Amino acid sequence: MSIDLEKILRPIENTIPPFPPKYMKLAGGEEMIIRQVSREEIPDILPHVEPLLHIERDYYDIVAARLYSELLAYYRYRVQDEYVLVAQINGELVAVVNGRLLSKEVGMSYHTLALRRGLRVGAHAFAAKMEYHFDIIGQKEVLIVAESPIGFRRWMIEYSLEKRFHIPHELGGVPSWALTKEMFDKDRYALVVGRRPVPQDLLAKAQAAILPPTDPPRAPADLLAATRSMYDSTGTALMAQRWKQEGMD
Amino acid sequence: MREVYVVGIGITSFAWLPYPLSEIAAYPAMVALKDAGLSKVDHVYVANMGSAWLNHQTGLASAVVDSLSLTPVGAEVIENGPASGASAIKQGFLAVASGLHDVVLVTSAERLREVNNLEATDFVASLTHPLAEYIYGVTLPSLAAMFARLYMQKYGVTERHLAMVAVKNHDNALLNSFAHLHEKITLDGILDSPEAMTNNPYVAEPLRFFDCCPVSDGGACIILASADVAKKLKKPLIRLAGVGQATDTHCIHERAEPTDLLAVRGAAAQAFKMAGVAPGDVDVAELHDAFTILEIVESEEVGFFKKGEGHHALERGETRLGGKLPINTSGGLKAKGHPLGATGVAQVHEIILQLRGEAEKRQVEDAKIGFTCNFGGFGNNVVCFVFKREN
Amino acid sequence: MALEIYAYRCRKCGQLHYPFRMVCKKCGKNGPHEFDTVPLPKTGKLVTFTTLHNLPPDFNVAKLALGVVELENGMRITGQLKIPAPKIGMAVAGRVEVVREADYNKNYGIVFYPA
DSSP states (O other), rough: OOOHHHHHSSOOOOOOOOOOOOEEEEESEEEEEEOOOOOOGHHHHHHHHGGGGGGGGGGGGHHEEEEHHHHHHHHTTTTTSSSEEEEEEEEEEEEEEEEEEESSSEEEEEEEEEESTTTTHHHHHHHHHHHHHIISSOEEEEEEEOHHHHHHHIIIITOOOOEEEEOOOOOOOEEEEEEEHHHHHHHHHHHHBBBSSHHHHHHHHHHHHOOSSSSOOOOOOOGGGGGGGGGGSSSHHHHHHHHHHOOOO | OEEEEEEEEEOOOOOOOOOHHHHHHHHHHHHHHHHHHHOOOOOOEESSSSSHHHSSSOOHHHHHHHHHTOOTTTEEOOOOOHHHHHHHHHHHHHHHHHHSOOOEEEEEEEEGGOHHHHHHHHHHHHHHHHTTGGGOOOHHHHHHHHHHHHHHHHHHOOOOHHHHHHHHHHHHHHOTTOOOOOOOHHHHIIIIIITHHHOOOOEEEEGGGGGOOOOOOEEEEEEEEEEHHHHHHHSEEEEEEEEEEEEOSSSGGGGTTTTHHHHHHHHHHHHHHHOOOGGOSSSEEEOOOOOOOHHHHHHTTTSSSSOOOOOOOOHTTTTSSSSSOBBTTTTTHHHHHHOOTTEEEEEHHHHHHHHHHHOOOGOOOOOOEEEEEEEETTTTTTEEEEEEEEO | OOOOEEEEEEETTEEEEEEEEEEETTTTTOTOOOEEEEEOOOEEEEEEEEEOOOOOOOTHHOOOOEEEEEEEEEEEEEEEEESSSOOOOOOEEEEEEEEEETTTTTEEEEEEEEE
């Protein structure tokens, strides 16, 4: 009889109510679905988080590094009570959000990573995460930190979060802020957007596969390239540079 | 007064530009000099609003003229808030028209993104009156919002009309490789769908996110020259035929009629009078749409449409590409971007491209007369130009 | 003691100004600072208003209500609003309070309430 170490190392399997998928229309007219993913789908997400490990701008590197480890921990059963939601447009991955349940009443928001430019994708995904904690799981409070100034402005100031500075957040021990059920209910009209149920064909497309993002964050381009059209009067200087970035040259 | 021609143009992409400010001003100047086939000029003007505050750099013109190796030619920075660009061009015009100089380079640059968003907001808010507006937390979007609310009440402009301006300008910018935003938006996505409030939240009610221009870095340059110089170069002859400028009260609450932009009206009238053309003769125009409401109101105040009728013209599609009078074919400030000091020059850059027939997919057919309106502060200092193609 | 916001009356022709300007906008004939201070009335009609969500620094609130009011004497003033449901044309009454605190500086200005 061999001792099953894996059983000891794994987290306790608690049942958490699943997140019912929802969909919403974005500024450009496309429809985005937000749904929960299971462990099996994590390997489909990891390759799209990895390239961001090298982009310093807007703190993508640290968010990607931490998110990667959280996703891996979820996949390999080394974290307690974590959930992962993804946002997809036409099957393409555009955002990943995650968090975990500290206790029955208190949740801990981990990360919100938007993989398509246009700030509102992240806003929708973050709101879905909060809806999960409060409306679906039924918690009282969620602890939040922001790693980037944009995140800080968007959450701490826009939603008037309460300081919970005596509680170090799992993300690096930095002071936490909290969103309580009362605040959530007050701002509900702005936070809880999206419609259910998701139309069958839309949902089927999203569940079939997680496709690579078509316009992910990139290291800053040489944006003065447009002026180099003076050496290249056909105006292809910008195009050629984009090809180089996409590895198409 | 001599006649003044535009002989060279250059521009950077508008976006986040992590380059020193003097480089952002010098690059388009290099492009413009090559465009004009010139290597020497008689004077340099640099339009810029925030070099001292945002970029810790004063005396920018001296830095730029050295960077371009154009010393010992004279140079000055011209600052007139968001109308710095047009004011600098006006100085260049005066220099050539007076006969003092034959070739003047007017370049411009702004690098707002060197500082964080809060700092940039405070910087722009410094245009307001320090004691009667600034202390209350008044920012430019709040002034535009209060103006828009009155306009909506008086003339029936709706949030839908504002959104239509944004959609139109975003569509135009998709055809402009220099534009800041290459982002398609739809009325459904930003106004009609249930999620529109999250996609397009209020910035200052009733103005929403997509009613306000982005924070951009960028630079643009034009070269003005006398007729002798212009005729030697093998380019279409485009003359700066009309110049107009007018000011209005500093505090918005002191305006005679709260829904009027008298400085726009006055500056445009001067420019048209000098050029000897009427608003109806204009083929293409670049107006200052830092907020979508401004495109509608300026189109009325400059004389394209009757007061209170601008949004009807918008509904009829008259101001779209392919319409009777395309406005902001570049994408306007809303989608092309608004690097404050460079905007006025960038507007002229677009008009010159149009009049030369070089605007590619956004070309207005047979454009011969172009118009720009550069709006300083919140309508307290406005400079307008009329350009004519002469061959 | 209630605080006041002052208008400036030209000593040559009596024209009122708010805010201060160096040269009288009516007669242009005053010498430097030849103005008398006159407290502005605090009641009037709301001309226009907005609720600002993207705030400048120094404001630690979620949103800020601003408006332009036409005072009883016909002059207009910009101020903050503490009015639950503002409407163009409604009667308002103002009080001079702290409107902005930057570091150790307190700025006083007018705040309008429903009349």
